[in-house]
Every structure is written in structure tokens, then in C-alpha cells.
Amino acid sequence: MPHVPPASGVVRLVGATLIDGTGCPPLADSEVELVDGVIAYAGQRRAAQSLDGAIDLTGTFLMPGFVDAHVHLSMVPGDPETQRSRFVEEHVLETASVLRTTLLAGVTTARDLDGLTPGYRDAIARGSAVGPRLHLAISMLSPTGGHADPVRPNGSLPAWAVRPGMPAPGVVDTDDDIIRTVRELMRMGADAIKVSTSGGVGSPTDDPADAGLPVEHVRLVARLTAERGGRPITAHALTDAAVRVAVLGGAASIEHGYDLSDDTIDLMLQHGTVLVPTLSTLLRTLDPATTSPAALADREARQRRGLDSVRRAVAAGVPVALGTDAGVHPHGRNLAELARLVEVGLDPLAAIRAGTLGGARLLGLDTELGTVEAGKQGDLVVTVVDPLQNIGDLADVSAVRMVLQAGRVVKDLDSRMPAAR
Numbered sequence: 057m058p059h060v061p062p063a064s065g066v067v068r069l070v071g072a073t074l075i076d077g078t079g080c081p082p083l084a085d086s087e088v089e090l091v092d093g094v095i096a097y098a099g100q101r102r103a104a105q106s107l108d109g110a111i112d113l114t115g116t117f118l119m120p121g122f123v124d125a126h127v128h129l130s131m132v133p134g135d136p137e138t139q140r141s142r143f144v145e146e147h148v149l150e151t152a153s154v155l156r157t158t159l160l161a162g163v164t165t166a167r168d169l170d171g172l173t174p175g176y177r178d179a180i181a182r183g184s185a186v187g188p189r190l191h192l193a194i195s196m197l198s199p200t201g202g203h204a205d206p207v208r209p210n211g212s213l214p215a216w217a218v219r220p221g222m223p224a225p226g227v228v229d230t231d232d233d234i235i236r237t238v239r240e241l242m243r244m245g246a247d248a249i250k251v252s253t254s255g256g257v258g259s260p261t262d263d264p265a266d267a268g269l270p271v272e273h274v275r276l277v278a279r280l281t282a283e284r285g286g287r288p289i290t291a292h293a294l295t296d297a298a299v300r301v302a303v304l305g306g307a308a309s310i311e312h313g314y315d316l317s318d319d320t321i322d323l324m325l326q327h328g329t330v331l332v333p334t335l336s337t338l339l340r341t342l343d344p345a346t347t348s349p350a351a352l353a354d355r356e357a358r359q360r361r362g363l364d365s366v367r368r369a370v371a372a373g374v375p376v377a378l379g380t381d382a383g384v385h386p387h388g389r390n391l392a393e394l395a396r397l398v399e400v401g402l403d404p405l406a407a408i409r410a411g412t413l414g415g416a417r418l419l420g421l422d423t424e425l426g427t428v429e430a431g432k433q434g435d436l437v438v439t440v441v442d443p444l445q446n447i448g449d450l451a452d453v454s455a456v457r458m459v460l461q462a463g464r465v466v467k468d469l470d471s472r473m474p475a476a477r
């Protein structure tokens with residue numbers, strides 16, 4: 057599990073309405089007790105216990121820390137040429153600030169799917185940086201000219217691809233390329249392997265409709281990871297054919313999935329494949345002042361098709377995990393994705409579950425994270441917004457009043473914790 061230094065001592069939180077992440081209905085007037093960073097009790101408030109030293113959360117809503125299964129924490133929107141002219145320390149400190157922003161938004165665990173190196177994860181685990189518990193893909197894999205390949209037709213690199221400290225792109229064409237690259241990623245400490253089985257929207261020389269890695273290469277990745285203790289494979293896949301390749305190759309999850317046929321939805325159900333629809337990126341608005349009318353119309357058509365695809369998958373019962381693709385758009389609004397998930401058919405409790413237990417399961421961390429239950433890590437979020445009534449209001453980070461990670465209070469806007477801590 058990605059570690060963070062645990063708090064020591066006992067913390068008791070009483071009076072909140074508990075939404076525990078399992079999908080069970082909310083529990084009014086709850087009590088959660090943390091001992092050395094781990095949940096020792098979660099349930100109805102115990103009458104016999106005194107209020108001494110307890111933190112009164114009456115009028116608030118208590119949930120598990122959220123898991124964002126698709127972020128790019130080392131990427132920030134903005135002019136890449138300006139970013140390239142910076143010193144490496146400026147990038148590192150900016151990324152440290154993004155890590156903090158993401159944690160304070162209520163995301164206590166995040167999976168970075170390209171761009172973040174293990175140094176950040178390990179610094180957080182040591183306590184020398186503040187941020188979500190991290191799982192990392194480090195780089196993604198695609199063929200030459202595919203979604204992972206930044207090289208332009210004339211052989212040059214765009215400014216965004218040459219930032220200092222970025223991991224090397226995973227450009228792979230042969231079995232040998234795959235074997236070496238996947239083993240190198242595992243040697244570096246990758247927690248997941250990301251493959252592109254379709255092209256992408258922003259890549260220099262391919263198109264979303266293009267094929268990416270073929271099924272035999274996804275299978276080879278699965279074999280290589282199985283040799284070293286196993287790691288979930290996730291696939292960037294925009295077309296129906298790309299999703300089939302990923303599922304048949306052994307991917308645990310599909311990122312995006314905006315063009316699913318009913319047959320492919322059935323295939324995902326048979327394989328238990330999780331969908332991470334990253335609706336925050338699908339539905340982000342483009343600036344009409346700097347975008348051509350043709351590009352705007354194309355985007356609207358893509359959004360309509362994507363929403364229809366995700367809605368049908370949700371209606372069929374495909375498991376969903378929350379992911380935002382933050383970095384492609386501004387960081388710190390991760391919980392805005394919850395309302396998007398409600399738009400595609402999840403009820404608010406199911407959306408919260410997708411953002412907590414759903415993500416923890418996908419990352420293989422559900423024995424320790426994802427719900428508020430005895431024995432699990434004390435990763436908790438306290439809001440003043442009732443998420444079952446106004447889930448869209450969670451997009452505003454000030455609705456998240458308190459965040460705890462392994463029992464340690466990392467955000468406390470109302471100074472509820474005793475001052476001595």
C-alpha cells in the first residue's frame with residue numbers, strides 16, 4: 057500500500073452523518089474512532105462514551121477519503137514554452153503544490169497515469185511532502201506515432217514533451233521493446249502499467265480512431281506483470297475496437313471508453329472490467345475565442361457520443377471508478393466529477409462509492425482504503441454539503457471542511473481539532 061506517516065493517539069469524531077463508501081444508506085449521529093491512524097470503530101454513536109476529547113461534527117457529512125484513479129499531477133495547464141524555460145526546481149515545487157491542492161480537495165489517494173516519477177510518491181510516504189497516497193504508471197505505452205509518442209512529423213519535440221524531470225515516453229513496437237520497457241517501469245517502481253490501445257486527442261501524429269497497441273502486446277504486458285507480483289493494467293481507449301483489444305488483452309480498467317457498443321459493454325461485464333470515464337475532461341469547455349467553429353462542433357459531437365456510451369455502460373452495470381484526468385484541466389476540482397457521474401446515471405451514493413471503494417478496489421487497496429470501517433486506514437473527508445442532496449456543490453473545495461489521512465488532520469477549516477495537536 058502507498059504509505060503516509062500515521063498519526064499517533066486516539067481521535068474520536070462524533071455526530072456527523074456517516075456515508076461509509078460501501079453504498080449503504082447514510083447513518084445519522086455517527087461515531088468514528090481512530091487509534092494510531094487506523095479506524096478502530098465506525099458506526100452509531102456509543103452512548104456510554106464521554107464527549108471528552110471528542111470532535112463534534114454535528115451538522116456535517118463524513119465520508120472516506122476519495123480516490124482519483126486518473127490524474128496527471130506533474131502537468132499543469134498553461135503555455136508549455138514558458139514552462140520549458142523554468143528551472144527543474146520550479147517544476148518540482150509546482151508539482152508539490154499540486155499534490156497539496158489535490159489532497160486538500162479531498163483526494164487522499166490518487167493514481168497518476170503518466171508524468172509523475174516515484175520520487176514524489178516516496179517523499180509523501182516518508183512525510184517530507186504532503187499529498188495523496190500515490191499509485192503511479194510513470195509512463196504510458198504506445199507504438200511509434202501513437203498516443204505516447206511526442207515526436208512531430210519533422211522529428212522535433214513539442215515544448216510540453218521536453219520538461220526537465222519527465223519520465224521517458226514508452227514507445228514500443230516489438231515484443232522486445234515491450235519486455236524491456238515494462239521491466240524498466242517495474243524496476244522504477246510502477247504500481248500500474250498504462251497502455252494506449254487507441255490514438256489520442258492531443259497527440260501530434262495520431263487520431264483517436266487510430267489503433268494503438270495490438271491485443272498480443274497487451275497480453276504480453278499482462279504476462280510480464282504477472283511474473284513480478286501482478287499490477288493492474290489500464291488502457292487509454294477511445295474507440296470500441298480499442299476497448300475490445302484492452303479487455304481481451306487483460307486490462308483491469310478502461311480510461312475514457314467513449315464509443316462503446318452494446319457487445320463490448322457485455323464483454324466488459326464478463327471480464328469485470330472497470331470503466332474510468334473521466335467525464336471532467338470529456339465535458340470541459342473549450343474557449344470559443346481560440347477554437348475554430350469546426351473544432352467546437354466536432355467536440356460537441358464527441359461529447360454527445362461519449363455521454364451516450366458511458367450512460368449505456370452504467371445502465372448495464374459496468375463497475376465505475378472515479379477519475380478526472382486533472383492536469384489536462386486545472387487541479388483541485390476533482391470532486392466535481394461526482395456530479396458528472398450522477399449525470400450519467402449513478403445515484404449520489406453510487407457516485408460516492410465509485411469515488412471511494414470503486415477506486416480502492418481498482419488499485420488493489422480495498423483491504424485498507426475506500427470505506428469507513430474498522431480496520432481501515434483513517435482517511436476521511438468532512439463536508440458541510442449534504443452530498444445526497446447537492447453533490448455538485450462538492451466541486452467547491454471550501455465545501456470540504458476537514459481532511460484526515462492515516463488519522464492525521466491535513467485540513468481543518470473550522471479549527472475543530474483541539475489546539476494542542
Ligand SMILES: [Zn+2]
Nearest residue numbers: 126128169381
Ligand atoms: Zn490522462
